[in-house]
Amino acid sequence: MHDENAFDTAALRLLDEVARNGSFTAAAELLGYTQSAVSRRVAALERAAGGPLFERLARGVRLTPAGAALHRHAVAVLDRLDRAGEELAAIHGGRGGTLRVGAFATANVDLVPRALKRFAARRPGVELRLTEGLTARLTDRLREGALDVAVISDYPTGLPAGPPHTVPLLEDRLFVALPAGHRLAGDDDVDLRDLAGESWIEAAPRGQPTLLVTACAAAGFTPRSGLRVAEWMGKFAFVAAGLGVTLVPELAARAVPADLVLRPLRGTAPVRKVYAALPGEPLPAALELVELLGQWETCTTASPTSVTPSPPVCGT
Template identity: 75%
Template sequence: MPNTNAFDTAALRLFHEVAGSGSFTAAAELLGYTQSAVSRRIAALERAAGGPLFERLPRGVRLTSAGHLLHRHAAEVLDRLDQAGEELIALHRGSGGTLRVGSFATANADLLPTTLKRFAERRPAIDLRLIEGLSPHLIERLHAGALDMAVISDYLTTPPGELRLIPLLADRLLVALPRDHALAGEDEVDLRDLAQESWIEAAPRGQPTLLLAACSAAGFTPRGGLRVAEWSGKFGFVAAGLGVTLVPELAARAVPPSIVLRRLRGRMPARTVYAVLPEPALPAATELAGMLGEWEACTTATRT
């Protein structure tokens, strides 16, 4: 019975060269072996395969039926290994391979798409994979080795496990109003002027949010209204005149034309957005983190 454990890479590569050249001597010269060493290695491979792989001819050798079968599989295995080697080189150079990026939902409205478009134009050979999730879950995936980098928010202390935190931007709050709201024509809105409004919220009651922090800083507790989990859903309720809400500036691009966004007057709470990288990080992940840090400047330049 064949002993496939003996089909190591070096033996298969030697076998492949003998099959291709039809000569022990030619394969020995190509790979830097002696002819006797080649003969011994092929004989050992034939014992492992359970029978002859080559017919010995007066001048050279040729494959037997068993040899043809093994050669077909050996060629596929060696080709895959060579391909893996090339991809690993490209991965560690930052010019190829797969880059697994995690991100929280709001960053996928503009920050990630516009930056990944620039990155893909610069590194077209890199296969990008995006995983969306809450920031704590993305940190867990980084620790587990399931991500190469992540974009998170409000993680204000360096996570354990040799992860590197790179601040990207401060995500300010805007207020979303129906277009027919009395304050919709203002450039800036004082949050205190909205104290009597119904507020569309996302989090369960009692959970700390930026909305509660902002209203507390303005001196009032927001009147509870409808609770909607997703930002896109909140926009629909605001447009229908059922309340107002606060929107992270990162989500501004996703806001429909049926509502308006206005800046808030005074100092308002903001969340910090970070890129998080393992140590050591892939060169492509480090490059993408740098491009994410350029997003605000690129966005400003595009708008002006």
């Protein structure tokens, strides 16, 4: 082959049209070329192919064996290019491709699955992948290009450097989970100072900053450490058994079982802020998911100062 540039997309489409219609004239009309332009382009293709691709007949043309071989490959290439174009259009239009989502653990209790459920109903052609991790790690993965959107928070030391763009989603308040027979279970809300003598069910290893330590420090005391349990359901089980109390971010309120009482804290309890982080050139699908994340409603009852002992019902 002497001229590999002859095998460009336009030439392959021309080859396909001539082969399908058996005529240079018909192919020229379909593609908007002159007949002489078609003849010149086919001649260039034949030079590059090293021999004739079409047998010239009294009426029209037909493929030679070499032409049939090249046409078979041309059809495969054109089909792949057409499918690539459709896939790219779907990605840029938010209708297809893969959306890689990252979130910290508490956000996966209700905020993220609720938004992803609505997103999947809107965009069934988009494949969803989820990564769970701490905010710092999610930010690193976003910066590395491994995530398309991440749900992160400013806890415990503020937002890490890295995300080109962040969108505020909500403020995550703190609640306290109490056993049903607790002396404060009947109150509408609880002052953290009234729990200074309680044993606390915690998750993090000793010495690490936690929302509990921060909240109690703001209330003027150091919490009395009790049992340490990593998973939420285990923490709730120990509270239900009367072995301590635990703090619950509002994002996790939906997971609280019916046999516990969940009460908001009043006074100086800290509030963490939750954000959606995006790369510099976000996908349309990522922007749509961020919109849905921003529509999450708090898991409280009609009264903003109380939460019923039964599992909270979040907004739809």
